[in-house]
Amino acid sequence: MTEHLTPTESELGSYLIRHLDTIPELSILELSERTHISKSAIHRFCKKLGFGGFNEVKVAAAKELAEPRANSEWIDVNYPFEENDGPQPVAQKLAKLYETAIRDTYKCMDFVQVQQAARLMNRARGIDIYTHAHNMNVAENFQDKMLAIGRLVNCPKGEYNQRATVLAAAPDRVALILSYSGRASFIRPILPVLHRKKIPVILIGKAGSNRFPEYVTHALSISGQENLRDRISQFSSHIAMQYMMDVLFGCIYNIERQQNIDYLTQSIDFMDDREPEP
Incomplete structure (x- = not known):
């Protein structure tokens, strides 16, 4: 709706x-x-x-x-398992947490905004992902997926490289910012420069994380149930961010689906030179 x-x-x-x-x-x-x-x-x-x-x-x-709900067992996304839990309860509770994070992120999605963001990224000459800490793993996973269809994505690491990338970027690129809270310290200095250079910005974070709407072209929301500090680890926010990035990749792939299939087909022999199984 x-x-x-x-x-x-x-x-x-x-x-x-x-x-x-x-x-x-x-x-x-x-x-x-x-x-x-x-x-x-x-x-x-x-x-x-x-x-x-x-x-x-x-x-x-x-x-x-x-209304009664099936599978309504509550899961604490910040402390999903307890001290005495063995392998099976830990695995079961994390499975429930991942399911909850993905379902909640799905409910948060504005599919018009997602498609517009995907089209913007597909048209761009290049994509620069600005993030840090554990979200860099998600960024590099997206980078690998895009590389598999012949698209180069840049993931500058560290404050110096991020700021240098912003200064070197041209208006035909897209900036993708990954920040669950939207409060990461690297964001504030780079946004005005990106705006001045007319580089579109896509922000992915929990609902309400867009603190700079005047600079952000598209804000995509993910599950926001995780506490920023009081938690074991970023279980929920990580899987939610990964899910959103995979959705974006799927949309980009489908925009030029046959072209991407052809690229993968033509490159497979060069990329995988293992002997075929008998």
Whole structure:
């Protein structure tokens, strides 16, 4: 139902999904204060989804919460397993966590924005991914997938290389920023330069992570259930980010699907020179 929503309305929808259990008790003023979205914008959002107003949304949320759900076992994304858990419980709980992160990210997706971002990246002469820490693994995985279809992606590491890449980039490139919180220190200095050089920016992070909408062309939301500090590791945010990047790659691949199939077919013998199995 989000195809015709604005980015602000999509973020509001994501907030409602992630905080469904609190919605029946909220007033429209409280929701406005929590989301920093005006009451009139909230009302327009409700109308777009076919409700008479926010009160009808509250009723629908209460009904949704009252319905029994299959496989509704709750998982703590920050501490998914306990001290005495052996291999099987750890594996089972992580499987549940990954499933939850992927399902939640799917619900957060604005598919119009995803397709527009994919087309933008497909048209670009080059893609530069700006990120750090564990998200660099996701960036390099995307880089490998794109290389397999003959597309070069740059993943500059470290503050110096990132800033030098921004200065050297031309307007025919696209900047892809991966940051779960949107608060990473490397983001703020590079955005004004990218904007000044008219380089489109795609930001991927949890809903509400777009703190610089004046500089971001497309903001794509992923599951935002993970705590930034109080957690074992980035289990949920990592799998959510990986899922979004794989979706983007799939969309890019399908834009020129036959051309990409031909490239893979022609390159396989050169790339894989192992003796064929008997």
